[in-house]
Amino acid sequence: MPTVRIPTVLRKHTAGEAKVAAPGSTVREVFDALIATHPGLGEDLLEDDGAVRGFINVYVDDEDIRYVSGIDTPVEDDGEIAIMPAVAGGAG
Amino acid sequence: MESDTSAASTAPFRIDRSTWDVLVERARSDFPYEVCGLLGTHGDGTIEHFPIDNVERSMTYYVMDGKQLLRAMRTIEDAGAELAIYHSHTHTQAYPSATDISLAAYPEATYLIVTLQDRDAPDIRAFRILEGVVTERPVHLLDTKVA
Numbered sequence: 001m002p003t004v005r006i007p008t009v010l011r012k013h014t015a016g017e018a019k020v021a022a023p024g025s026t027v028r029e030v031f032d033a034l035i036a037t038h039p040g041l042g043e044d045l046l047e048d049d050g051a052v053r054g055f056i057n058v059y060v061d062d063e064d065i066r067y068v069s070g071i072d073t074p075v076e077d078d079g080e081i082a083i084m085p086a087v088a089g090g091a092g
Numbered sequence: 093m094e095s096d097t098s099a100a101s102t103a104p105f106r107i108d109r110s111t112w113d114v115l116v117e118r119a120r121s122d123f124p125y126e127v128c129g130l131l132g133t134h135g136d137g138t139i140e141h142f143p144i145d146n147v148e149r150s151m152t153y154y155v156m157d158g159k160q161l162l163r164a165m166r167t168i169e170d171a172g173a174e175l176a177i178y179h180s181h182t183h184t185q186a187y188p189s190a191t192d193i194s195l196a197a198y199p200e201a202t203y204l205i206v207t208l209q210d211r212d213a214p215d216i217r218a219f220r221i222l223e224g225v226v227t228e229r230p231v232h233l234l235d236t237k238v239a
Contacts, residue, residue, distance in 0.1 A: 008199060018169075059159075062162060087128070087130075087144075089179060090126055
């Protein structure tokens with residue numbers, strides 16, 4: 001099943017684990033499974049309407065899912081989903 | 093290696109002269125736009141630099157290119173290096189802005205700000221940002237020996 005790379009800021013929901021395996025063939029399915037076993041992740045990862053929060057980047061095998069099929073992007077069984085908060089800021 | 097995220101470390105952030113110069117030069121190179129990137133400090137103290145494009149190309153805002161960020165973060169994490177996240181302020185002091193604080197999502201990182209506010213005296217300051225609380229780390233500049 002696919003593995004998910006968890007950023008430090010969200011590891012409080014995964015008992016400190018940096019990589020967690022969860023079943024599914026799309027990002028949505030894997031996230032649903034992941035949130036079912038680690039409920040705290042849901043609020044930090046998704047908006048109320050189920051979309052990925054704006055400042056969270058999600059990659060499947062190094063491709064940003066915004067440029068593939070969003071949360072419906074397919075994931076191979078041996079694929080990796082990486083969750084990475086955007087790095088942004090500025091003087092403004 | 094897991095960085096201490098339970099309390100903000102106020103231990104000095106060590107940076108060698110050549111890395112300092114590279115960051116200042118990079119900040120100048122795209123003036124007046126903000127530049128950004130990551131540093132990974134290895135166990136032996138050597139610092140690896142990962143310049144990352146600012147996809148906003150703005151004077152007051154930066155967003156790191158997502159794909160470059162992924163590659164650099166993975167390299168740093170897999171090497172067990174200590175993460176630092178830097179960007180430049182071209183017209184303001186080297187202190188985290190409200191935007192910097194609200195968007196800081198890496199509790200393990202040291203946030204570096206390169207300021208060109210005084211263009212003749214560029215400066216770099218280092219901070220931890222944990223849940224909205226900013227703690228400064230003194231910057232120790234180490235002179236590189238010339239071979």
